[in-house]
Amino acid sequence: xxxxxxxxxxxxxxxxxxxxxxxxxxxxxxxxxxxxxxxxxxxxxxxxxxxxxxxxxxxxxxxxxxxxxxxxxxxxxxxxxxxxxxxxxxxxxxxxxxxxxxxxxxxxxxxxxxxxxxxxxxxxxxxxxxxxxxxxxxxxxxxxxxxxxxxxxxxxxxxxxxxxxxxxxxxxxxxxxxxxxxxxxxxxxxxxxxxxxxxxxxxxxxxxxxxxxxxxxxxxxxxxxxxxxxxxxxxxxxxxxxxxxxxxxxxxxxxxxxxxxxxxxxxxxxxxxxxxxxxxxxxxxxxxxxxxxxxxxxxxxxxxxxxxxxxxxxxxxxxxxxxxxxxxxxxxxxxxxxxxxxxxxxxxxxxxxxxxxxxxxxxxxxxxxxxxxxxxxxxxxxxxxxxxxxxxxxxxxxxxxxxxxx
Numbered sequence: 072x073x074x075x076x077x078x079x080x081x082x083x084x085x086x087x088x089x090x091x092x093x094x095x096x097x098x099x100x101x102x103x104x105x106x107x108x109x110x111x112x113x114x115x116x117x118x119x120x121x122x123x124x125x126x127x128x129x130x131x132x133x134x135x136x137x138x139x140x141x142x143x144x145x146x147x148x149x150x151x152x153x154x155x156x157x158x159x160x161x162x163x164x165x166x167x168x169x170x171x172x173x174x175x176x177x178x179x180x181x182x183x184x185x186x187x188x189x190x191x192x193x194x195x196x197x198x199x200x201x202x203x204x205x206x207x208x209x210x211x212x213x214x215x216x217x218x219x220x221x222x223x224x225x226x227x228x229x230x231x232x233x234x235x236x237x238x239x240x241x242x243x244x245x246x247x248x249x250x251x252x253x254x255x256x257x258x259x260x261x262x263x264x265x266x267x268x269x270x271x272x273x274x275x276x277x278x279x280x281x282x283x284x285x286x287x288x289x290x291x292x293x294x295x296x297x298x299x300x301x302x303x304x305x306x307x308x309x310x311x312x313x314x315x316x317x318x319x320x321x322x323x324x325x326x327x328x329x330x331x332x333x334x335x336x337x338x339x340x341x342x343x344x345x346x347x348x349x350x351x352x353x354x355x356x357x358x359x360x361x362x363x364x365x366x367x368x369x370x371x372x373x374x375x376x377x378x379x380x381x382x383x384x385x386x387x388x389x390x391x392x393x394x395x396x397x398x399x400x401x402x403x404x405x406x407x408x409x410x411x412x413x414x415x416x417x418x419x420x421x422x423x424x425x426x427x428x429x430x431x432x433x434x435x436x437x438x439x440x441x442x443x444x445x446x447x448x449x450x451x452x453x454x455x456x457x458x459x460x461x462x463x464x465x466x467x468x469x470x471x472x473x474x475x476x477x
Contacts, residue, residue, distance in 0.1 A: 073220065073222045074222050074223065074225075074247075074248065076220070076221075076222045076225075077177075077222075079129065083126055083127055084122075084123075084126060090127070092117060092120070092122055093133075095113050095116045095117070097109060097112040097113060097116065098112075099112060100141075101135065101139060101140050101141065102140070102141035103141055104140065104141045104142035104143070106132075106142070106148055106158075106160050109132065109134070109160075110130070110132050110158055110160070113132060125156070127156070128153060128155060128156055128157065129153070129157060129158075129159070129173070129176060130156065130157075130158050130159070131158075131159045131161060131169070132158065132159070132160050132161065133161045133164070134160055134161060134162050135162070136162060136163055136164070137162035137163055140162060142162065145162060146161075146162050146163030146165065146168045147159065147160060147161050147162055147163065147168040147169075147171060147172040148160040148162075148172065149171075149172035149173070149175035149176055150175065150176060151175045151176075151178065151179075151180065152176070152177075152178040153176050153177070153178075157176045158176075159172040159173060159175075159176060160172075165207065166209060167202065167206070167207050167208060167209060170202045170209065170210075171202050171203060174202055174203055174212075174216075175203075177220065178219070178220075179203055179212075179216050179219065179220070180203065180298075180299050180300045180301075181195050181196055181203050181204070181300050181301075182196075182197075182198035182200070182201035182202075182203040182204040182213055182216065182300070182301045182303065183195050183196070183197055183198055183204075183300045183301065183302055183303070184197035184198050184302065184303045185294065185302035185303070185304060186303075186304065186305060188294065188302075188304050188315065190302075192300060192302065195300070197303070198213060198293075198301065198302075198303035199282075199283055199286070200213050200273055200282060200283075200286040200291065200303065201213040201216060201301070203216065203301075206281075206283075208281050209278050210278060210279060210282065211244055211245060211273075211277075211278050211279055213269075213271070213291070213293055213301055213303070214244065214255075214256045214258075214269040214270070214271035214291065214293055215267075215269045215293050215294075215295030215301040216301060217230075217244070217255075217256065218230055218256055218258065218269065218295075219295070219297065223248060223255055223256065226248055226249070226255075228254055229248050229254055229255045229256065230254065230255065230256045230257075230258060231254040231256070231257050231258070232258045232259075232260065232267075233257055233258070233259055233338065234259070234260060234340075234376050234408075235338075235340070235376075236337075236338055236339040236340055236377070237337075237338060238325065238335065238336070238337050238338075239254075239257060239335070239336055239337075239338060240253040240254075240333050240334070240335050241253055241254060241255070241256075241257055241270055241271060241272050241290065241333060241334050241335075241336065242254065242255050242272070242332060242333050243255075243272045243273060243274040243331065243332050243333065244256075244271050244272065244273055244279075245272075245273050245274040245275070245276050245277055245278070245279040245282075246274065246276065246277070246332060251332070251333065253333055255271065256269060256270070256271050257269070257270040257271075257336075257338075258270075259320065259338065260376075260408075261315075261318045261320070262318055262373070262374065262375050262376045262407050262408040263345075263348075263371065263373050263408055264296075264318075265296045265297060266294055266295065266296045267294070267295060267296075267297075268292060268293070268294055268304075268315075268320065268322075269291075269292070269293040269294070269295060270290050270291070270292060270322065270336060271290070271291045271293070272287075272289070272290055272291065272327075272331075272333065272334045273286040273287050273291065274287050274331040274332060275287050275331075285306055286306060287331060288306055288307075288308050288327075289306050289307045289308045289309065289311070289324045289327050289334055290306060290307050290322070290324050290334045290336050291303070291306045292304045292305050292306065292307070292313055292322065307322070307323075307324035307336075308324060308327075309324055309325065309326050309327060310323075310324065311323070311324055312324075316343070317343065317375075318340075318343070318375050318376070319340050319341035319342060319343040319375030319376065319377045319378075320338070320339075320340055320341075320375070320376075320377075321338070321339045321340075321341065322336055322337070322338055323336065323337045323339075324336055325337055339377070340375060340376045340377030341375065341377045342374065342375060342377040342378035342379075342439075342440055343374065343375040343377070343378070344374050344375075344378060344439075344440030344441070344442065345373035345374055345375075346373065346442060346443060346445055347370060347371065347372060347373060347381075347383060347405075347432055347434075347442055347445050348370070348371040348373050348445075349368065349369065349370050349371075349430065349432050349445050349446075349447050350368070350369045350447065351366060351367070351368055351369075351430060351447045351448075351449050352366070352367045352369070353366070353449075354447075354448075354449050354450070355449060355450035355451070355452070356450075356451065356452070357451075357452040357453070357454060358418075358451070358452075358453060358454075359453070359454060359455070360419070360420060360421065360422050360423075360453055360454075360455055361418060361419075361420055362418060363396060363416040363417070363418050364416060364417050364418065364451050365414065365415075365416050366414070366415055366416070366417070366449060367412050367413070367414050368385065368412065368413045368414075368415070368430050368447070369410060369411070369412045369413075370383065370385070370403075370405060370410065370411055370412075370413070370432060371405075371409075371410040372405040372406060372407050372408060372409050372410070373407075374407040374408075374440060375407060376407050376408065377407075378407050378440050379438065379439075379440075380404050380405060380406040380407070380409075381404065381405060381434055381436060381438075381440070381442060382402060382403070382404050382434070382435055382436035383402060383403060383404075383405060383432050383433065383434060383435065383442075384401060384402040384432070384433050384435045385400065385401060385402065385403070385413060385430065385431070385432055386401075386430070386431045386432075386433070387415060387428065387429075387430055387431075388428060388429050388430075388431060389417060389426070389427075389428035389429075390426040390427060390428060392419050392421050392424075392426060393417045393418070393419050393426050393428060393451065394417065394418050394419060394420075395415060395416075395417060396415065396416040396417065396418060397414065397415055397416045398413070398415035398416075400413050402435060417451050419451070419453055421453055422453070422454075422455040423453055423454050423455055424452075424453055425450055425451070425452045425453075426450070426451045426452075426453070427448060427449070427450055427451075428448070428449050428450075428451065429446050429447065429448045429449070430446065430447050430449070431444055431445070431446045432444065432445050432446070
C-alpha cells in the first residue's frame with residue numbers, strides 16, 4: 072500500500088515476541104462510550120503488569136464488538152495524526168477496519184464523493200477506491216492520499232504537476248510503478264485555489280483485485296486541497312469528457328490500453344478571464360505629522376490557466392496634501408494565478424486631518440483577455456505630535472518649560 076515506505080515494529084520492547092497483551096478486564100460500563108477513559112484504564116493495568124505503554128507510538132485497543140458497546144454503529148475510531156502517541160480503537164475485527172483507522176493515525180481523512188463538483192460532500196465514505204472510504208475490503212490509497220503521504224516521492228516523475236495543455240499517458244496505481252515510464256499520478260492545480268485535480272487509473276489486481284468497475288473503467292478524477300477529505304468527482308470512459316467551466320479545464324479520455332495498465336488523456340485549458348483581485352494592507356492607519364505611513368498593495372491574476380499573461384499598470388491617486396514615497400513599480404506582467412505585492416509610503420506635513428487615496432490597476436497590453444480597471448481605497452489620518460497645539464513645542468503644559476526656577 073505504501074510502496075515500502077511504511078512499516079510497523081511488532082516487537083518494540085525487544086523481547087522477541089509480538090507486543091500483544093491481554094485480554095484485560097476493566098471496571099467500566101460498556102454502554103457509556105468513553106474511549107479515552109477506557110484506554111487510560113487499560114494503560115494503567117499494563118503498567119501494573121510491568122508493561123510500559125509509553126514506548127509505543129501506535130496503540131491499538133481491540134474492544135468488544137460495537138454491537139455490545141454504547142458507541143453507536145462505528146466499527147472503529149482513531150486519532151487523526153500522530154505526535155509521539157496515537158491510538159486506534161477496534162470495535163469490529165476486520166483487516167479493513169485496522170487499515171482504515173491506522174490511515175487516520177497517519178493524518179488522512181475520509182475519501183468522499185462529490186459528483187456535482189460543487190465542493191459539497193455527497194457521501195463521506197463514498198469513495199470505495201480507498202481504505203478511507205467504506206468498501207470493507209483491502210484497497211490501495213487513492214491518488215490524492217498517495218500524494219499527501221509522499222509515498223511516490225522516491226520515484227522521480229511518478230507524480231507530475233501540470234499546468235499546460237497536452238496529451239498524457241498515466242500508468243495504473245494498482246501495479247508496481249517501477250514497471251512503467253508513465254507517471255502514476257497527474258496533478259492539475261486549479262488557478263487561484265488551494266485545490267488540485269488528481270488523475271489516476273486503477274486496475275483489478277493485487278490489493279485492488281475486487282475494486283469496482285467505476286474505478287477501473289478509465290481515468291479517475293479526484294479533487295483535494297492537501298488536507299481534509301478527498302473528493303471523488305467521476306471517472307471517464309473512452310471519448311468522455313470532464314469540464315470545469317470555472318477554471319477552463321477540460322479532460323478527455325482518449326483510450327485505455329487493452330490490458331488496463333494505462334490510460335491516455337487530453338488536458339486542455341480554455342481561457343476564462345476574471346477581474347484582477349487587489350487588496351490594500353492596512354486599509355487605514357494613523358501617523359503623526361511628517362511620518363511615513365507604509366502600505367502594501369497585493370495584486371492577484373484570477374484568470375484561468377488557459378489565458379495568456381497580462382500587463383497591468385498600477386496608479387496611486389492621492390490627496391494633493393499627501394506625498395507619495397518609495398513607489399517605483401508602475402507596471403508589471405502577471406501570469407494566471409500569479410500574485411505580486413507592491414509597497415509604498417505616504418506622508419503629509421499637515422498637522423491633522425484624514426486624507427483619502429486610491430490604488431487603480433488597469434490592463435494596458437491591449438490583448439485578449441481584457442480586464443476592467445479595479446480600484447481599492449485607503450485612508451491616512453494625521454495628528455499633531457503630542458503636546459503640539461499648532462505653534463511652539465511644549466511638554467503639554469502652558470507653553471513654557473516647567474520644573475526649573477531662576
